[in-house]
Amino acid sequence: MSTYSRIHAIDVHAEGEPGRVLIGSHLHVKGATMAERLQYCEKHLDDLRRLLLREPRGYPALCGALVLPPADPAADFGLVVLEQGGFRPMSGSNLICAVTALVETGAVTVSEPVTDLTVDTAVGLVRVRAEVSGGRARRVTFANVPAFAVALDHVLDLPEYGRVPVDIVFGGQFFVQARAADLGLVVEPGAAKQLARAGAVLRTAAQQQFPVAHPLNPDINEIALTMIHGPSPTPGVSGRNTVVLPNGPVDLADPATWTGSLDRSPCGTGTCARMAALHARGELPLNTPFVHESVIGTTFTGTLLDTAQVGPYQAVLPTISGRGWITGFNQYVLDDTDPFPYGYTLGDLWGATEQER
Numbered sequence: 491m492s493t494y495s496r497i498h499a500i501d502v503h504a505e506g507e508p509g510r511v512l513i514g515s516h517l518h519v520k521g522a523t524m525a526e527r528l529q530y531c532e533k534h535l536d537d538l539r540r541l542l543l544r545e546p547r548g549y550p551a552l553c554g555a556l557v558l559p560p561a562d563p564a565a566d567f568g569l570v571v572l573e574q575g576g577f578r579p580m581s582g583s584n585l586i587c588a589v590t591a592l593v594e595t596g597a598v599t600v601s602e603p604v605t606d607l608t609v610d611t612a613v614g615l616v617r618v619r620a621e622v623s624g625g626r627a628r629r630v631t632f633a634n635v636p637a638f639a640v641a642l643d644h645v646l647d648l649p650e651y652g653r654v655p656v657d658i659v660f661g662g663q664f665f666v667q668a669r670a671a672d673l674g675l676v677v678e679p680g681a682a683k684q685l686a687r688a689g690a691v692l693r694t695a696a697q698q699q700f701p702v703a704h705p706l707n708p709d710i711n712e713i714a715l716t717m718i719h720g721p722s723p724t725p726g727v728s729g730r731n732t733v734v735l736p737n738g739p740v741d742l743a744d745p746a747t748w749t750g751s752l753d754r755s756p757c758g759t760g761t762c763a764r765m766a767a768l769h770a771r772g773e774l775p776l777n778t779p780f781v782h783e784s785v786i787g788t789t790f791t792g793t794l795l796d797t798a799q800v801g802p803y804q805a806v807l808p809t810i811s812g813r814g815w816i817t818g819f820n821q822y823v824l825d826d827t828d829p830f831p832y833g834y835t836l837g838d839l840w841g842a843t844e845q846e847r
């Protein structure tokens with residue numbers, strides 16, 4: 491007789507970006523701090539991440555949010571983010587997905603018209619304000635951890651694209667950010683494949699050519715994502731961007747591996763990082779709304795509230811505001827006879843084929 495493991499998840503999207511939210515998972519994630527718990531997930535829960543995000547249960551654009559008890563008693567819950575590239579300390583869209591799921595299922599104490607929450611993450615506490623009416627989270631605004639520019643206009647050497655100036659910036663994760671025009675691209679849905687391709691090259695080259703480490707948490711030391719940005723023709727919008735998430739290993743010598751998946755949302759951590767770069771250039775003052783549009787036309791609104799110091803870096807304190815919608819209440823199953831307990835990827839949709847059993 492075969493047996494099943496069952497995993498309950500609430501599927502949500504934040505301005506188009508899907509996040510599979512795990513609440514009450516009963517996972518014993520060990521660690522005195524969220525930074526230690528993130529490391530525990532990396533060491534012990536990667537099978538679960540792959541099972542949920544890959545085929546046949548997941549798809550390349552899918553992310554996830556693991557809701558945990560907070561390590562800091564000042565917080566309401568702890569958050570560890572699951573992406574195709576690995577576990578992550580923070581994510582704007584996934585935080586909005588988690589808050590939407592928690593509020594709308596009554597898993598946190600909800601008050602209308604505003605529910606205030608504090609989220610414990612591996613990079614610090616994040617204060618959240620959810621606008622709630624009729625039991626629904628209509629809008630989620632969060633005050634992110636400090637964002638800062640590590641380098642502006644650093645020139646990367648890229649195969650095919652040549653020498654391209656980039657910003658290396660932190661907004662809850664480390665980003666390499668480049669202008670679309672410098673890659674011969676525009677940020678439009680019709681260019682999705684070319685944007686994903688360029689994003690994969692930029693991230694891999696940045697990882698090889700520009701080591702990073704967060705001054706307060708040196709274990710956060712990976713350029714996780716690429717942002718490609720440009721102007722927007724939409725009235726009232728400050729700029730358009732897409733973030734490229736890896737969904738398989740990339741080899742700069744093998745163009746067949748230059749793939750990834752585009753963030754369907756305007757990317758919360760990426761927008762914070764982008765605002766930090768603009769502020770460092772004197773192009774975005776404090777208290778000025780920055781409306782960032784995704785490749786599918788959804789928006790997050792960011793604002794810089796103040797400045798701060800993070801180790802040697804001049805930082806800014808950003809807020810991001812956006813909306814989430816529940817798309818499903820699901821129970822995923824792993825049968826112990828299933829030949830793919832870690833899921834799998836196939837090169838038609840993904841960066842690489844991986845069918846480890």
Ligand SMILES: O=C(O)[C@H]1NCC[C@@H]1O
Binds near residue numbers: 553583733
């Ligand atoms: O909003 C964000 O921050 C993210 N969306 C998917 C990739 C990033 O984590």
